[in-house]
Amino acid sequence: MYSFGDPCETAEPVKATETPGPVKxxxxxxxxxxxxxxxxxxxxxxxxxxxxxxxxEKKLQGQEExxxxxxxxxxxxxxxxxxxxxxxxxxxxxxxxxxxSDFVEIGSIKVKDYIIPPEANLKEYPDGQISVHLxxxxxxxxxxxxxxxxxxxxxxxxxxxxxxxxxxxxxxENKATLMIKNVEKENGGKYTLTLDNTxxxxxxxxxxxxxxxxxxxxxxxRLDEVRAESIAISWDEPNDNGGGEITCYTVEKRDTSxxxxxxxxxxxxxxxxxxxxxxxxxQYQFRVCAENRYGASEPVVSQNVIAxxxxxxxxxxxxLSIKEVTRGALTIAWKPPTNDGGARVHHYIVEKREASRRTxxxxxxxxxxxxxxxxxxxxxxxxxxxxxxxxxxGLGEAYEMPDPVIATAEPAPPKRVDIIDTTDTSATLVxxxxxxxxxxxxxxxxxxxxxxxxxxxxxxxxTKNLSxxxxxxxxxxxxxxxxxxxNDSGFSMPREAFSSVIIKEPRxxxxxxxxxxxxxxxxxxxxxxxxxxxxxxxxxxxxxSWKLEEMRLKETDRVSIKTTKNRxxxxxxxxxxxxxxxxxxxxxxxxxxxxxxxxVNVIGRxxxxxxxxxxxxxxxxxxxxxxxxxxxxxxxxITNYIVEKRESGSTAWQLINSSVKHTSFHIxxxxxxxxxxxxICSETIVAEPEVFTVxxxxxxxxxxxxxxxxxxxxxxxxxxxxxxxxxxxxxxxxIPCFECYYKVEGLVEGLEYQFRVYxxxxxxxxxxxxxxxxxxxQNPVGNWSKGTKELELCEKYALQYSSTRxxxxxxxxxxxxxxxxxxxxxxxSGTKTAEVNVKVLGKCAKHTAIT
Numbered sequence: 001m002y003s004f005g006d007p008c009e010t011a012e013p014v015k016a017t018e019t020p021g022p023v024k025x026x027x028x029x030x031x032x033x034x035x036x037x038x039x040x041x042x043x044x045x046x047x048x049x050x051x052x053x054x055x056x057e058k059k060l061q062g063q064e065e066x067x068x069x070x071x072x073x074x075x076x077x078x079x080x081x082x083x084x085x086x087x088x089x090x091x092x093x094x095x096x097x098x099x100x101s102d103f104v105e106i107g108s109i110k111v112k113d114y115i116i117p118p119e120a121n122l123k124e125y126p127d128g129q130i131s132v133h134l135x136x137x138x139x140x141x142x143x144x145x146x147x148x149x150x151x152x153x154x155x156x157x158x159x160x161x162x163x164x165x166x167x168x169x170x171x172x173e174n175k176a177t178l179m180i181k182n183v184e185k186e187n188g189g190k191y192t193l194t195l196d197n198t199x200x201x202x203x204x205x206x207x208x209x210x211x212x213x214x215x216x217x218x219x220x221x222r223l224d225e226v227r228a229e230s231i232a233i234s235w236d237e238p239n240d241n242g243g244g245e246i247t248c249y250t251v252e253k254r255d256t257s258x259x260x261x262x263x264x265x266x267x268x269x270x271x272x273x274x275x276x277x278x279x280x281x282x283q284y285q286f287r288v289c290a291e292n293r294y295g296a297s298e299p300v301v302s303q304n305v306i307a308x309x310x311x312x313x314x315x316x317x318x319x320l321s322i323k324e325v326t327r328g329a330l331t332i333a334w335k336p337p338t339n340d341g342g343a344r345v346h347h348y349i350v351e352k353r354e355a356s357r358r359t360x361x362x363x364x365x366x367x368x369x370x371x372x373x374x375x376x377x378x379x380x381x382x383x384x385x386x387x388x389x390x391x392x393x394g395l396g397e398a399y400e401m402p403d404p405v406i407a408t409a410e411p412a413p414p415k416r417v418d419i420i421d422t423t424d425t426s427a428t429l430v431x432x433x434x435x436x437x438x439x440x441x442x443x444x445x446x447x448x449x450x451x452x453x454x455x456x457x458x459x460x461x462x463t464k465n466l467s468x469x470x471x472x473x474x475x476x477x478x479x480x481x482x483x484x485x486x487n488d489s490g491f492s493m494p495r496e497a498f499s500s501v502i503i504k505e506p507r508x509x510x511x512x513x514x515x516x517x518x519x520x521x522x523x524x525x526x527x528x529x530x531x532x533x534x535x536x537x538x539x540x541x542x543x544x545s546w547k548l549e550e551m552r553l554k555e556t557d558r559v560s561i562k563t564t565k566n567r568x569x570x571x572x573x574x575x576x577x578x579x580x581x582x583x584x585x586x587x588x589x590x591x592x593x594x595x596x597x598x599x600v601n602v603i604g605r606x607x608x609x610x611x612x613x614x615x616x617x618x619x620x621x622x623x624x625x626x627x628x629x630x631x632x633x634x635x636x637x638i639t640n641y642i643v644e645k646r647e648s649g650s651t652a653w654q655l656i657n658s659s660v661k662h663t664s665f666h667i668x669x670x671x672x673x674x675x676x677x678x679x680i681c682s683e684t685i686v687a688e689p690e691v692f693t694v695x696x697x698x699x700x701x702x703x704x705x706x707x708x709x710x711x712x713x714x715x716x717x718x719x720x721x722x723x724x725x726x727x728x729x730x731x732x733x734x735i736p737c738f739e740c741y742y743k744v745e746g747l748v749e750g751l752e753y754q755f756r757v758y759x760x761x762x763x764x765x766x767x768x769x770x771x772x773x774x775x776x777x778q779n780p781v782g783n784w785s786k787g788t789k790e791l792e793l794c795e796k797y798a799l800q801y802s803s804t805r806x807x808x809x810x811x812x813x814x815x816x817x818x819x820x821x822x823x824x825x826x827x828x829s830g831t832k833t834a835e836v837n838v839k840v841l842g843k844c845a846k847h848t849a850i851t
Contacts (some may be wrong), residue, residue, distance in 0.1 A: 019099040021045040023054065023092050026104045029076065030147065031114050033084045038106070039076045040092055049096045061087035061108050062651035082111045085762060087651070115738065118146030118195030120176070120204040128205055128814070131243060133294070134212035138180040142193055142204065145174060150195035152176050157189045157816075185210055185240070190816055199738070203796075205814060211243040213295035217271070217288050221302035224272070226310040228280035234272035235288050235300060244292035251275065256283045256304055278307040314389040314396035315339035317348065317370075325440070325488040327409040328379055332363075333371040334387050334399065343391040350374065355382040355404040366390075377407040408440035411485045413495040423540075424475045424505045430467040431483050431495065440488040452478040452500055473503045510538030510587035512596045520597060523635075524575050525704070526604035532570040534585060534596070542587035544568045549581050577604050580635060606634035609641065609663070609680050622668040627680055629663060641680050643667070648675035655763055688770040689719075689755050693800060696749040696779045701772060702741035703757050712762045719744065724752040724774060736760060747777040782806045782825040791821075815840050 021043035030037040038056065056077050058069040069079045069090065082088060089107030093100045121143040122128060132138050144150070152171055154161040163169055166187075170177035180187050188210035194203045218236035225232035237246065249268040252261040253275055264275050264286070278284060283306045287299040318335025325331075332350060350372050352363040363374045363385065377383060382404035389396045412434035421428040429447060444464050448457040460470050473479060479501060482494035513535040514520055524530035536542060544563045546553040553570070555561055560571040572579050580602035586595045610628035617624040630638065641660040644653045645667070656667055670676065693700035706714060716736025720729040721744060732744055732755075747753060752774045759766040784791040784799060784806070791797045791808060798809040806825070810817050823834045 018047045020047040020051055020094045020096050020101045022102045022104050023075075023094055024104075026090075026092055026106050028106065028109055031109065031111060033111070033113055034082050035078050035080045036082060036088065036090070036109055036111060037076065037078045038090055038092065040104070041075060043094050043101060046094075047096050047098055047101075049098065051094050051096050053095045055093050055095060055100065057091050057103070059089050060651070061089065066091065084111055086111050114147060115197075115199050116145060116147040117200040118144060118150040118197050118202050120144040120193055120195060120202075122204060122206070125206055129207045129209055131209045131211050132183050134183055134185065134210055136183055138178070138183055138187070138208060140178040140191065140206055140208075142176050142206075143174055144176055144193075144195055146195055146197045146200070148197045148199075149173075150197040153194040153196070154178055155192040155194065158192065161191070180208075183208075183210055185212070188243075190814065199735075205812065207814065209243045211294055214238045214242040214244075214246060214290045214292050214297045215240040216298040217249065217290050217300045219300040219302075221286060221288060221300060223302070223305055225274075226305060226308070228308050229278055230274050230276045231278060231284070231286075231305060231307060232272065232274045233286055233288075233302065237271060238290050238297060241290075242292050242294055242297075244294055246290050246292055248291050249273075250289045250291065250296065252287050252289075252299075253278075254285045254287075256285055261287065280307055282307055309342060311342040311393050313394040314341040314343075314345050314391050316397040316399040317387045317389055318399070320385065320387060320399060320401050322405050322488070323371075324373075325405075325407060327489070328377045328407050329373065329375040330377070330405065330407050331371060331373050332385055332387070336370060337389050337396060340389075341391050341393055341396065343393060345389045345391050347390055348372075349388045349390065349395070351386050351388070351398075352377075352383050354378075355384060360386070380406060380408065382406050406440040406488070408437075408487060408489045410490045411437045411442060411487045411492045413492045414445065414483045414485055415495070417481065417483050417495050417497045419481065419497055419499075419501045422501060422503055422505070424503065425473055426469055426471045427473060427479065427481070427501060427503060428467065428469050429481055429483065429497065432466065434485050434492060437485075437487055442485050442487055444486045446484045446486060446491060447481060448484070448494065449473075449479050449481045452480060457482070457494075476502060476504055478502050506539045507591050508537070508539035509591040510536065510542035510589050510594050512536050512585055512587060512594070514596060514598065517598055521599050521601065523601045523603060526576060526602060527574055529571060529573045530575055530579075530600060530602075531572075532583060532585075532598050532600070533567070534569070534598075535567050536587055537566060538587060538589050538591070540589050541565050542589040545586045545588075546570050547584040547586070548579070549584075575602050577602050577632065577635070601635050603635035606630045606636075606638060606682055607632040609682075613678060613680065615678075617666075620672040621670050622666065623670070624664060624666050625678055625680070626664040630682070638682060641665075641682060644679050644681075646677045646679075647671075648677075653679065689757050689772045691755070691772055691775040694775055694777065696777055697747050698743055698745045699747060699753065699755075699775060699777065700741065700743045701755050701757075703769065705740060706759050706766065714759050714761050716760045717742075718758040718760065718765065720756050720758075720768070722754050722756075722771070724754075729756065729768075749777050752776050782823055784808045785822050785824065786819055810838075813840050 023043055024041040026040040029039040053071045053073060055071050056069040057066040058079055059066045070077055087108040087110055091103040091105040093103045166181050168179045176193055188208050191206045191208055192203050215238040217238055222234045224234055250266045251264045251268055251273050253264045254261045283304050285304050286302040289299045290297040315337040317337050321333050323331045323333060347366040347368045349366055350363045351360040353360045364372050384401055384404050386398045386400040388398045414434055415432035417431040419427055420430055444462055447461045447468050449460045450457050461468050482496040484494045485492040522530055546561060553559055558573045562569045580600050583598045583600060584595050607630045609630050614626040615623050642658045643656045643660055643665050645656055646653050689701045689703040691699050691701050716738055719732040719742050721732050722729045754771045754774055756768045756771050758768055796811055800807040806823050818840045821836045821838055825832055
């Protein structure tokens with residue numbers, strides 16, 4: 001038998017805990033000239049006890065020791081008293097009563113004022129839309145960011161929106177809110193949030209769709225057919241479907257002597273209905289409502305109508321056709337009217353008039369048939385004809401021919417038929433128009449052929465053109481050809497070719513025309529595409545092959561070879577340095593083979609100078625550095641080198657000389673006993689800017705980033721401009737440009753300008769780029785418009801014009817961008833327009849381009 005003794009207890013309570021997990025998602029929230037703000041998320045695991053603090057530490061780039069930067073109970077901390085433009089590292093850990101977690105590190109971070117383009121978060125509105133029932137409230141809340149903090153402007157349908165009792169705006173440090181109370185139909189539309197922080201301006205769109213009953217059907221209600229027992233009515237769809245598809249229509253009727261409406265049909269599909277079960281002689285009124293999933297519209301009401309048989313003159317006859325055309329006579333045929341007016345058509349009246357006159361005259365006596373022979377027409381004179389049906393209630397509406405007709409004879413034969421080409425199985429014929437067309441338009445030509453010794457001519461083709469390729473002929477056989485013209489009256493006499501021809505392919509040696517490629521040299525940059533487009537000739541058509549040096553080229557994802565009978569095109573996308581070299585085009589047919597050469601130079605980043613760097617002639621204050629040329633010059637000559645030094649114990653590089661022309665350099669003014677590290681790289685060069693949009697007082701330019709950034713990130717660009725015949729370059733921008741494009745404004749119309757660009761980094765300015773090509777400040781020969789509004793270059797529209805092409809890019813398109821766009825071009829000879837209809841379907845697109 002066992003028993004338990006007295007228990008022994010702990011003096012203090014014990015908590016089962018351990019150190020917490022590391023913080024998550026450590027990132028830089030903001031930076032100024034003297035501070036960096038960090039943010040992070042809580043650890044996944046707190047170790048079983050509350051996290052009491054977060055510990056932040058810092059260190060300079062190149063240092064080993066970490067220094068305290070502060071503690072914080074929240075998941076955000078601003079580290080202050082930092083030195084501008086220093087490279088810093090930071091780390092953060094969490095702490096509970098048991099101890100600290102592992103550190104999470106971030107860096108390097110350059111301490112400076114950052115410019116953050118304004119951005120709004122639309123993830124709560126994935127389709128850029130919000131739907132709201134009529135009478136409810138709208139609450140649109142958009143988180144935003146940007147530095148400097150942007151100003152906020154709300155627009156509706158591209159017009160500024162003002163606050164009122166119904167509409168309220170709210171703005172916090174990071175959210176912009178739009179509120180609309182008791183939404184009505186007119187509150188629907190496109191709302192735009194515009195963020196502007198002086199450096200950037202961006203717009204974000206939300207489409208507010210109001211949900212409710214549709215608008216009433218579009219009237220008036222038409223009385224299409226009135227009978228004693230039924231009346232056919234029709235109407236048009238509502239202009240507004242209320243945000244939901246029209247499911248059906250309800251049709252009601254009312255005896256005008258009573259006040260009650262009775263349902264005729266509650267589920268009419270379509271916009272017409274035959275109202276049945278009416279009482280003869282009673283006066284009725286009808287009304288129609290449209291329905292969607294949200295309810296029924298207001299009704300549209302008809303005029304009063306008496307239910308009785310309505311007899312009226314017949315409708316117009318069906319389409320007219322012309323047959324059996326001869327000199328001075330023809331036969332007209334037509335179809336009976338679809339509506340006889342409730343009474344049988346007795347007869348038809350056919351009238352004619354000369355195209356140059358307005359007076360109609362009877363063409364022949366009345367007829368009961370649906371065709372009539374008309375004679376005594378003047379030869380070569382165009383006539384219009386019309387037909388009217390008649391019943392016991394009168395003459396109906398006339399049907400008139402849209403185009404005049406000429407009662408004519410056969411045309412003259414074509415003039416001069418020539419055989420201009422042959423292959424092993426075909427012949428190509430051309431001819432001239434007949435001397436006269438017989439009084440009516442030539443509708444086509446018929447080509448016939450026969451073997452040299454045969455008797456029978458065989459139709460081998462018809463055409464409306466003045467040439468035809470005859471296929472399916474027998475090689476080395478001799479053929480004869482003739483051509484006949486056709487008009488409304490029939491075929492002309494044939495015109496024979498000048499001589500017979502033997503069917504065989506001519507033998508012409510192949511050749512290529514390289515005159516369109518200057519000096520047979522094409523220059524491209526790494527990452528761009530280049531195209532070698534060469535007209536070719538030869539009979540038979542030559543076989544085409546391409547080689548790069550000794551390698552035969554085939555179609556790949558990057559290489560495309562397109563060849564037709566008279567042209568071959570080689571396209572290389574995303575080109576690399578290895579794509580440069582001599583391209584050999586070989587053309588081969590039965591007469592022989594010929595090869596043509598085009599050289600492609602792909603320009604890119606040169607490799608570093610070849611080391612090791614040799615140091616010689618060392619004294620207490622100087623030394624001589626020597627190095628070798630880069631293995632790859634990037635496709636262009638190396639213009640100069642940049643030599644920099646760094647003292648022992650320092651992380652900063654100091655510029656010694658930025659214009660060294662050779663592969664050796666004497667360095668002086670060194671400090672005795674100081675240990676140095678040297679480095680050498682190529683000079684930073686900005687690509688030549690391109691002028692891509694020109695108006696009377698502005699030009700837009702763009703350029704590419706430098707191949708080399710000089711050892712630190714490019715922080716901006718400066719633009720200079722120069723007028724023609726003036727030596728002085730003038731700086732254009734007051735603050736650095738941060739993108740590789742810029743719009744120069746305030747130009748003088750008619751003057752010619754050039755531009756150049758400097759890149760800037762922490763070490764200073766680069767040399768100027770090559771000057772752009774000259775451009776004259778003048779309005780483009782064309783302009784785009786939509787409706788009465790002319791499109792202007794802005795965030796919404798990108799417009800580009802050249803001597804042969806006009807391009808309009810519509811960004812972030814939505815349903816409001818649906819419509820007709822008109823391009824107007826003009827020169828000294830006059831003005832012409834071209835129209836493009838754009839329809840936006842489905843979800844919003846990123847952009848649409850019209851060329």
